[in-house]
Amino acid sequence: MVAAAKLRKAQEMAEKGRPYSNKMDMIIQNLSNAINDPSNAPKLLVGTGEDKSHLCVVMTADRGLCGGFNTNIVKLAKNYFNKILKESKNLKIITVGTKGLDQLKRDYGKYIIKKINFKDKKKLSFQDAESIGNEIVKLFKNKEFDKCVIFFNKFKNVMTQVPQTQQVIPAKKNEKPKEEQHSSYEFEPEEDEILEDLLPKNISTQIYKGFLENSASEQGSRMTAMDNATRNAGDLVEKLTINYNRSRQAAITKELIEIISGAESL
Numbered sequence: 001m002v003a004a005a006k007l008r009k010a011q012e013m014a015e016k017g018r019p020y021s022n023k024m025d026m027i028i029q030n031l032s033n034a035i036n037d038p039s040n041a042p043k044l045l046v047g048t049g050e051d052k053s054h055l056c057v058v059m060t061a062d063r064g065l066c067g068g069f070n071t072n073i074v075k076l077a078k079n080y081f082n083k084i085l086k087e088s089k090n091l092k093i094i095t096v097g098t099k100g101l102d103q104l105k106r107d108y109g110k111y112i113i114k115k116i117n118f119k120d121k122k123k124l125s126f127q128d129a130e131s132i133g134n135e136i137v138k139l140f141k142n143k144e145f146d147k148c149v150i151f152f153n154k155f156k157n158v159m160t161q162v163p164q165t166q167q168v169i170p171a172k173k174n175e176k177p178k179e180e181q182h183s184s185y186e187f188e189p190e191e192d193e194i195l196e197d198l199l200p201k202n203i204s205t206q207i208y209k210g211f212l213e214n215s216a217s218e219q220g221s222r223m224t225a226m227d228n229a230t231r232n233a234g235d236l237v238e239k240l241t242i243n244y245n246r247s248r249q250a251a252i253t254k255e256l257i258e259i260i261s262g263a264e265s266l
Helices: 002-034 069-086 098-111 126-141 191-265
Strands: 053-059 090-096 112-116 147-155 161-169
Touching: 002 147, 002 191, 053 069, 053 098, 053 126, 053 191, 069 090, 069 098, 069 147, 069 161, 069 191, 090 098, 090 126, 098 112, 126 161, 126 191, 147 191, 161 191
Parallel strands: 053 090, 053 147, 090 112
Antiparallel strands: 147 161
């Protein structure tokens, strides 16, 4: 019941956050398509030109009792890690949430460079996402990695949460739809100047979107898990009650047989 009450608000927040993050992504796509000289484009947009080192940000919950919510994210992340390591590339991990850290530290502990949790916070804000985004940008400027990917659960409905992988550095460039190829935009100031300011904000926005999606997914998964647990507990009580009654009846029947047998022998 508690998870159901929290789910309504979390779902509403997640649905409201999607248009903003999608629009931000669309603006960046329009700006990047308008750049004529890629050599002048910001590094956050085009990357370092290499693909040797990967930074993975795994976003999970700080609490359990929510079914396969955390496990599904970690499973997707592990598949990605194994692929990177098989290709002999460098792997660096930032964990956001204690449950993800607990599941990753045994096999991938040496690759974890930062552990972040928000146990003391009831609600995550954009400032929390911005602090993580700033840390990622700082590591990129220090040439610590070439590509950054975030992992989270996208809320679909109460029963379904879909683990997602999203690349944030370099910005994923989509091909322009044919119907939009005739459209042209004029920007003031220049496109690269706007992108220099917009790209770090986009990273924080995408992380915050992941927070919102995770929050709704966590409550939905917890509600389902607790409902199943309640139902299973009821079934278990019913089975144990039947077994107890059978054992009790068997003991009474045995005593009656012994009394009757003793009376007949006299």
